[in-house]
Amino acid sequence: xxxxxxxxxxxxxxxxxxxxxxxxxxxxxxxxxxxxxxxxxxxxxxxxxxxxxxxxxxxxxxxxxxxxxxxxxxxxxxxxxxxxxxxxxxxxxxxxxxxxxxxxxxxxxxxxxxxxxxxxxxxxxxxxxxxxxxxxxxxxxxxxxxxxxxxxxxxxxxxxxxxxxxxxxxxxxxxxxxxxxxxxxxxxxxxxxxxxxxxxxxxxxxxxxxxxxxxxxxxxxx
Numbered sequence: 001x002x003x004x005x006x007x008x009x010x011x012x013x014x015x016x017x018x019x020x021x022x023x024x025x026x027x028x029x030x031x032x033x034x035x036x037x038x039x040x041x042x043x044x045x046x047x048x049x050x051x052x053x054x055x056x057x058x059x060x061x062x063x064x065x066x067x068x069x070x071x072x073x074x075x076x077x078x079x080x081x082x083x084x085x086x087x088x089x090x091x092x093x094x095x096x097x098x099x100x101x102x103x104x105x106x107x108x109x110x111x112x113x114x115x116x117x118x119x120x121x122x123x124x125x126x127x128x129x130x131x132x133x134x135x136x137x138x139x140x141x142x143x144x145x146x147x148x149x150x151x152x153x154x155x156x157x158x159x160x161x162x163x164x165x166x167x168x169x170x171x172x173x174x175x176x177x178x179x180x181x182x183x184x185x186x187x188x189x190x191x192x193x194x195x196x197x198x199x200x201x202x203x204x205x206x207x208x209x210x211x212x213x214x215x216x217x218x219x220x221x222x
Contacts, residue, residue: 002097005053006030010037015037016212018136019102020113021051021095025142027068030054033117036205042215045221049107053098055091055119071119072146078147080179083222088126088146095127099216114218115139118175118203125187128162129155137220139213140166142203144175145183157178164194165216167209169201 007159008030012219024032030052032173037050059065062074073085095114102112116124128138129151160197164187168180177198195216200216 002093003098004097004101005055005094007051007053007098008034009035010050011047012037012042012045012050016047016049017107018046018111018113019051019107020048020115020139021098021102023053023055023071023095023114023116023123024055024069025116025120026060026070026074026101028095029069029138034038036210038071039210040217040218041154041211043219044167047100051102053095055060058087063138064142065208068134071123074119083146085147088122091123092127092130096124096131099127099131100105108215109133109135109163110219111136113137113139113217115141117141117205118143125183129159129187129190129192131159132156133160136162136214138162138164139216140158141173141209142168142172142180143183144179145186148183148186151186152190160191161193163216163220164192164215165197166195168201169203171201172203174203 022033055069055071057067058070060070071091074082076080114124114128121140124138127144166184168177194215197212199209201208
């Protein structure tokens with residue numbers, strides 16, 4: 001049995017009927033997006049359990065082997081060559097364990113959203129495309145599709161019905177927007193429905209994006 005990752009939980013109401021599992025970026029931890037819960041306009045939505053897991057500690061090649069929280073190793077700045085397939089798949093198993101826990105607590109897959117920023121976005125796509133059920137959604141911020149050549153063979157028919165929100169900054173110097181656009185196009189080519197947004201920002205979030213996320217949540221959870 002997979003050991004559950006350390007995580008922070010915030011419930012917007014007692015007995016929530018929706019779960020959002022939100023993955024942080026490289027070097028951050030589960031605390032990173034906790035403040036966002038207060039910033040999202042969730043009026044009219046059912047009770048939501050936000051789950052913010054923390055990735056394990058590992059040396060990261062692109063950061064000179066410095067040990068930090070990371071979902072997988074990054075071996076080069078281009079993010080494409082020499083991807084850490086073993087690390088990606090190991091973290092995918094850990095996220096699947098969090099999905100299984102929510103289901104065991106009474107929230108069906110159809111009311112579970114995977115969300116993530118940067119590396120967390122990559123993990124959202126890595127896991128969500130391969131999940132054997134239709135989820136409520138995938139919320140993909142400032143990231144990219146990892147193991148892109150394998151996604152075509154490995155995505156599940158059930159996941160094709162999972163709506164995807166993708167957002168990126170035009171001035172992103174960490175994950176260039178062309179990488180995100182290529183990821184979007186690859187996912188659309190597989191048959192997924194993608195809502196795409198681009199903002200005048202760097203590798204971060206902006207208020208317009210927060211507003212658009214809230215609108216999308218209301219749409220997919222209606």
